Amino acid sequence: MSVPTIRLNDGTEIPQLGFGVFKVPPAEAAQVTADALAAGYRHIDTAAMYHNEEGVGQAVAASGINRDDLWITTKLDNGDQHRPAEAIRTSLRKLGLDHVDLYLIHWPMPQQDLYLDAWLAMEKAQQEGLIRSIGVSNFHGEHLRKVVDGSSTVPSVDQVEIHPSLAQYDLVTEIESFGTKAQSWSPLGRSEDLEAVAPIASELGRTAAQVIIRWHLQRNLIVIPKTVNPQRMAENFDVFSFELDDDTMAALDALDAGNRAGSHPDDKNA
Secondary structure (H helix, E strand, O other), X not given: OOOOEEEOOOOOEEEOEOEEOOOOOHHHHHHHHHHHHHHOOOEEEOOHHHOOHHHHHHHHHHXXXXXXXXXXXXXXXXXXXXXXXXXXXXXXXXXXOOOEEEEEEOOOOOOOOOHHHHHHHHHHHHHOOOEEEEEEEOOOHHHHHHHHHHOOOOOOEEEEXXXXXXXXXXXXXXXXXXXXXXXXXXXXXXHHHHHHHHHHHHHHOOOHHHHHHHHHHHOOOEEOOOOOOHHHHHHHHOOOOOOOOHHHHHHHHOOOOOOOOOOOHHHOOO
């Protein structure tokens, strides 16, 4: 099944649907990633903070899939913003790769006030061919503005928390005003999101997760659902044979309640 791609501001094409490995234990990461690749995913999202880059790399190496057919994302650990060049090379070593397709600053950490310096180091690493695209995660407008004004590169991606009970329409509009693409983390939300969508999904003969993923896709967001269950991996990948009509999209939009599952970027400083 062919996954649509989205063209980023640097000309690269990112698969719109990927697979996240947040909270996948290091000992299980190789098998979970292998299962995801077997299900058809070619976009894998990890992070230094997840401590499972090695497992992702093992699965990629064992898969036999052409490297050019894969999109691998990892992220700068919050504690490494003072040493981004070393952190990038450490992640590459753990992944067993000579480059990653996307490297993100995981959180702005505004009280540290190091993210612009980290960004400038990432620009250099991109020029050296260690990274194809550089971006950010959990950045709001003021953080993006500081990066854009202080450098020569606009972030290609901003990965932020988005799900039906935290739709983030205003933030997405702000992100895209810079020419940056929004990517959804925690895209399925909490159990309450899935429960709220369940009646709609039942009417459509789909799972609640499929409906939510479809909602992200039709908003033109990049989305990285996560599960360790191979059956659910396959279900979550099977989202290109149906569409949600305007009424269904509006019903999902109406679930927005500002329910944040993670930290607010201004409050995250560790």
